Amino acid sequence: MGLVLGNVENSGMPPEYELEHPKAEHCPGPESENAGKGDACNGCANQSVCESLPKGPDPDIPAIVENLSNIKHKVLVLSGKGGVGKSTFTTMLSWALSADEDLQVGAMDLDICGPSLPHMLGCVNDVVHESNAGWTPVYVADNLATMSIQFMLPEDDSAVIWRGTKKNALIKKFLKDVNWDYLDYLIIDTPPGTSDEHITINKYMKDSGIDGALVVTTPQEVALLDVRKEIDFCRKAGIKVLGLVENMSGFVCPGCKGQSQIFKPTTGGGKGLCAELGIKFLGSVPLDPRIGKCCDNGESFLDAYPDSPASEAVLQVVESLRDAVGDL
Known part of the structure; x- marks a missing residue:
């Protein structure tokens, strides 16, 4: 069963x-x-x-600014195309940040037509509660909360068949009415490309302050071509590019921990692109087949396999990210 245009009122999401x-x-x-x-x-x-x-001007923007005023850092996770592991990396980034018990972390899933964070974070069967304070996000851990349209679908495989205005209304609802309380980091997972969701999130959050965007790519040129467009979008929209992460950078054998190249960086990969465009290279994360297993099971790969080179690489990216937003 699909969640169609006319059902937005029934799900508590007012049309814009x-x-x-x-x-x-x-x-x-x-x-x-x-x-x-x-x-x-x-x-x-x-x-x-x-x-x-x-x-x-949208009269709800002051309410959005007020609702997000207790969030210290707001980071967009972007990719030029699908299939580069952006949502997977968002999940690992959220787990890694929340491993510091002194940090409060939120993960917002804005991939409205393909929400996956609840499954990867192991909370797909939870529901969102509404009170006078607004919508309460789902807590995966004491210091890690998440919000996604997936929690509101009648069935796991229900399709979201919406045009841009409905998507915009939901994004506004997430920003204005979700009671995040205090957060050190709000990590926002976006769909691939540069379309409705990206324009809308920038419009609604511009006054509340976005620290910047973390861009995810894979080494091959076909992915880098689209990443160039994503970086161009950020520059035109006034969004600071915090840095680029090269995901699936080689393959890690779970047994011997040896690494081999799968996607050959024919034009220099992510590091070469950063040198070309003058942006910061945050690091390379190798492909470990156990990452997919952990995401399927809703488990933290970093906790399950802390000695994997992929885990070490993610933690290095986290340190670089915290340094980029001035949190070290």
Whole structure:
């Protein structure tokens, strides 16, 4: 069963802007000051709706700033394309940060059509509770909380069949109404690419402060091509690139701990790209087949296999990240 457009009210997620018909070509957007007045609006079936909508700055942004005011560091995890292990790395990053008992960590899953953090963090069967203080995130550990649309789906395999406005409304709900309390780190897992979710999260969080983006790639050129686009997006959107992580950088044998190259870095890999674009290289994380097993079981790979070169590499990335946001 799919979670379709009309069900947003039933799941407690208010729609941001509801248009009765598809947008016209060159539509200025229902939130624009020119909504219902531009040349593209003439004859559009949505014209009267757009004219009646509130214009100007979003009135909910002050509430978002207030709700996120107790979060010290906010970090986006981005990738240019899917399949580079971004959500897997987000999970390991969250586990690694929360290993410090003095840190409070939150992991927000903004991959709305493909939420995976609850499964990887071992809390897929939990539910989100709502109170006067807002939505309470699911706590994986005493100092690690997470929030995802997966907790609200009627079935594990339910599809989220939403257009951009519904996604935007959910993102706003997560930022405005989730009671994170105090956090040292909020790690935000985003879908691949540079589309609705990325634009929306930057728009809503700009005033509350984003420390920057951690970009994940794999060594081969086909992944680096899309990462260049992601970095270009960050620069145009005014998001600081904290650094780049090269994931699946070689293969680690669980038995002998020997490493071999699987994805050959034909153009210098992540390190070469960082030198080319002038960004910080945070480290390389080798591929260990036991990482997938731990994610499938909702376990911390770092706790299960602390001696793996992959675990050591992740911890080094964490140190570099904390240094990049000035937390060391």
